[in-house]
Amino acid sequence: MADSTVTIALLYPELLGTYGDGGNATVLAERLRWRGIGAQVVAFGAGEVVPTSCELYLMGGGEDGPQALAARELSESRALHAAVDNGAVVFGTCAGIQVLGQEFANADGSPHPGLALLDVRTVRGPGTRAIGELLSEPLVDGLPVLTGYENHGAVTHLGSDVRPLGRVVHGVGNGGGDGTEGAVSGRIVATYMHGPALARNPALADLLLSWVVGSTLAPLDDTEVDELRAERLRAVKRRRWRLPR
Amino acid sequence: MPLPVRTRVATGAGLAVAALSRRVGAGEGSVIGGRVLLAVDPGALARLAAGRSIALVSGTNGKTTTTRMLASALETREPVVTNSAGANLMTGLVTTLARGAEEPAVLEVDEGLLPKAIVGLHPSVVLLLNLSRDQLDRIGEVRTHAQRWRAALEAAPATAVVANADDPLVAWAAGLARQVTWVGTGQRWRLDAYSCPNCGERIDWADDGAWTCTNCTLARPTAHLSLEDGEVVLSDGRRLTLSLQLPGWPNKANAVMAAAAAEVLGVDPVAALDAVGAVSHVAGRYQxxxxxxxxxxxxxxxxxxxxxxxxxxxxxxxxxxxxxxxxxxxxxxxxxxxxxxxxxxxxxxxxxxxxxxxxxxxxxxxxxxxxxxxxxxxxxxxxxxxxxxxxxxxxxxxxxxxxxxxxxx
Structure with missing residues (x-):
């Protein structure tokens, strides 16, 4: 059944993978395999041709220079635009949300055009970086609380064509003062929860996969993840109430 | 030049507190001792450093081990002071310097503190080991370090630099220094250097580890000294066998960096490598x-x-x-x-x-x-x-x- 193998494209892991973001590809592929669905992860580096035929595309966090390089290559090839037109699912974290948007800020604060796949605009933040645990109440049906870690200096403003992924319970999120976190439009989901966001939030991973497969997926034993989530939620609560570790 | 009274008092107080802290089992005492010392004499660092030969060792990985190796190599000639317990912030540096009056110092320095340490200590030699992602929540993006190192070294023309030629971030950081000894360490980590630290474009990597930016002129500098098949190849073509107590490639790279710095400081590389080879576990590593x-x-x-x-x-x-x-x-x-x-x-x-x-x-x-x-x-x-x-x-x-x-x- 080679045809049914799901191909997960990991875009520019060497440029946009600062925070272990490649882990999201591992999580998605394994959760398919454990259910008997074939999956492969293919990484595409700078200078390589990104195909338009993959089912899922991932973009992680990166530093300013590498982020601009990734945006430039994808703007020129328009490969991701074509894939989205074909119905592909896209998951972007951190720099990913910025590159997917209308524009983001260069290191000097000047605007750099993004891919305009999400109606968001990212500008330079107030100076202090948003760093720490990030917790949000999801605004997408069927998901439990989302937990992750953020580390970004920019502020993302949502336009009228996107919905937020969640409402911030703890942390900063998009940072524009509206309490929103991340953005969703069609099958494109983006968040400031960097790194292995899908490892901590298996329900979100399964939501993306259900869009790819076209049906809901059988449940998996996520006991260890549940334990980790419970521990992280307790840690956030301790910090909110300033309790000792 | 004798130290001013204030610095002598500060040094005495700082060391006494450090000793007390050790005696009550609160640790090495460098941090608390250094705080006391700097509180009594905020200018102590510059005064303790004046007229002294100082080597600074910095980078993401291998600082503690390389510092120990370089100290061992220099000790073949004369006693040195060194922060062997890894106390690599300002307080640790000042306490270490206070432990001797004029002995040369070999100091491990936190990556973020290095520019300030270069300005404050006027080191004879700075060793730049490597730069890769680490503690992103605290230290931030690794390129920022490279940028700050570069500016600090440009402004320190009297300082000799020993730098890892196989790490593009390090090579760029050392790029404006007046005197650089390039070391080929055979570093394999590339994940933080796919895009050029100078211009942001893609870096091309050859199979043999040579690297070139596809856009600007940044490229791997020619090494004066390198690690090849477990041997150290010196600038005059001599090949020396490297025999270490410590395992693995990282320690070989640390050893060749330490030997290169020892040579810059006038120690014969053969004697330096012998001393480096005798270093066994450092601060519990491999214990x-x-x-x-x-x-x-x-x-x-x-x-x-x-x-x-x-x-x-x-x-x-x-x-x-x-x-x-x-x-x-x-x-x-x-x-x-x-x-x-x-x-x-x-x-x-x-x-x-x-x-x-x-x-x-x-x-x-x-x-x-x-x-x-x-x-x-x-x-x-x-x-x-x-x-x-x-x-x-x-x-x-x-x-x-x-x-x-x-x-x-």
């Missing part, structure tokens, strides 16, 4: 502890580049491994980097996960399809490994906790 008749070897790895090397040094399956992970301030509060480490290489054996963030590791290992279990506490974790020989690998504060808890038994 073997005995617990309930089991023998536990300790390995330290703090970030993805360090773990990639540590996984090579862990003895082969089916020997079980204990892995400890914390995410306290010195470790970085964000353990996302666990996903940058190829833990898949631990398949075929039991891995006992422990430490404050052992559960993050457990989830990582589940997705790596590595047999594992989470056990709280280092003694319990080691016992759960159930084997006569066990390697315990841990990140910074977890390593310290493990060492303390297992030594207590």
């Amino acid at each position: 073997v502890l005995s617990v309930d008749g089991m023998s536990i070897r300790l390995l330290l790895a703090k970030n993805p580049a360090g773990w990639a090397e540590a996984l090579d040094l862990i003895r082969p399956a089916p020997m079980p491994v204990v892995v400890g992970i914390n995410a306290r301030i010195p470790d970085g509060r964000d353990p996302s980097w666990l996903w940058d480490v190829p833990f898949e290489r631990l398949r075929g054996r039991l891995v006992v996960c422990t430490g404050d963030r052992g559960r993050d590791l457990a989830v990582r290992l589940r997705y790596a399809e590595v047999d594992h279990r989470f056990v709280d506490g280092y003694l319990a974790a080691v016992r759960a490994a159930r084997a006569p020989d066990v390697d315990l690998a841990a990140n910074y504060t977890s390593f310290q906790d493990a060492r303390r808890e297992l030594a207590r038994g």
